[in-house]
Amino acid sequence: MKKAGKIFIELITVVLCLCYLFPIYIVFVNSFKNRKELYENMLALPKKFSFEYFEIAMGKMNFLRAFGNSLIVTVTSIAIIVILASMTAWMLVRTNNKLSKILFMVFVATMIIPFQTIMMPLMQVMGWVSDKVHIPMVDTLGGLIYMNVGFGASMAVFLYHGFVKSIPISLEEAATIDGCNKFKVFWKIVFPMLKPTTATVIILDVILIWNDYLLPRLVLSSKSLRTIPLSTASFFGQFTIEWNLAMAGLMLTIIPVIIFYLAAQKYIVKGVAAGAVKL
């Protein structure tokens, strides 16, 4: 009797969780339907699984291009954030002077500035850099990457700073006595030890940068540079939405996220928890 009750609870839990994901079910089933079938019954399974609408949506959203752009921006931004923030944080911890303390405080304090507060002046500054210094910051992926690094700096420095403080300095001292310069000490000895924090930074920034909409919208105007959120928004910005195509488009954007999630689930859950607890 008790065993039956337990199985019942397990079953209920699974059913409730599946219900929780019903919006994704709605997207899934309707992405295979034609317009008429969709309006007949939006909750039913499709009569046949044809990938016709995926193909059309892919073309309309310029999906592969957008996916490529998102990938370039996310990977490059995060690589630079990891490299620069870990170096900075290590130096700030190991050089214990007033300047280091002030710099660290500025990084932490600016974390509370909402994006909306700096978006307009940021675009003015970047426009000025493009016009006067002739470094193309506006409407280039490079410019977007540069700004992503700027916005990602604080949190990454903060997380690395906390971790570096907890690792003993003796290994580094030994390496210095053996004749390693600071560059070597950092990359050969310190950076490998920072792995857990690096994983956390990567996970948190993937979620932030991959899904970011507002900054890319302000920076990029060319169609060919659109990231996934931008191409989705322009797809939905058209006057009459063909919902079956829209669902196929949404499914396309969700699939990479689900694959990433299932592949790196353990790290994602750990990283998100670690990041939140330290903030």
Next chain:
Amino acid sequence: MHGGLEMSRKRNIAWYALFVLPLILVFTTVVIIPFIIGIGYSFIKWDGMPLNPKTFVGVDNYIRLFNDMKFLTSAGHTLLFTIISVLVINVLGLTFALIVTNKLKVRNAARTMLFMPYLIGGLILGYIWKFIFTDVFNSIGNLTGWHNVFFSWLLDPNYALAAMIIVTTWQMAGYIMIIYINGIQAMPEDIIEAAKVDGAGFWKTLLHIKFPLIMPSFTICLFLTLSNCFKIFDVNFSLTGGGPSNATEMMAMNIYNEIFSSGHYGYGQAKAIMFFIAVAIITLIQVSITKKKEVEM
């Protein structure tokens, strides 16, 4: 001897610069400088056109703010939305966490499913739910005849706000759950066992043993949900677009529209600075509470 010391000091400064300067440069140009000149922009009147004049108007923009009904209603909506969302998200997140930390076989699968919405960006989530709240709800209404529940929610101001809360909750609850799970798992097993041995029931254990022990997680979750909901933009943009008739236009969106749609660069920036001050106040209150708690422990 002295020369050697001087050399090594110089070398250390060079290393320091090499490690720290690149990030400082990027950070300064992206965050610090725009923040500072942003304060300057809030005192001028300008339409954003480079050739048009920027007129200094002093604190006029800030005075105007307090008579701007659209901004004040937007602030009101944001506050209402934030308070309800924070409550619902935390109750749901904590409930989820309590369920999936039970000794169930399916607990890992459950966690995986509940956390998933958080990974899909707010923009995409908004579009998914837009379809549900309009066409799917209409269709269910037609099938069941329950037209008083299943109609286009996004056309009614109150229901549209409720829709915003539901979607935000759906996005955040699994995320908050993860943090509560961490807190619950950090609880010393023996204390709970001891309480059970002493005859404490489910509710007693929950209220008197578990809740006090997860207070630190509670503070973190409260802060995260508070600042996330207060600054919400993506879901707002894709789900309701601020409508119907501005009933769901949150502050972040109001600022965006004021600057980039209406072309009021100076006035919009003044709003943005006020927004920053509001966020800063919330954060400082939160931090001071957290600090106090730490002292008590």
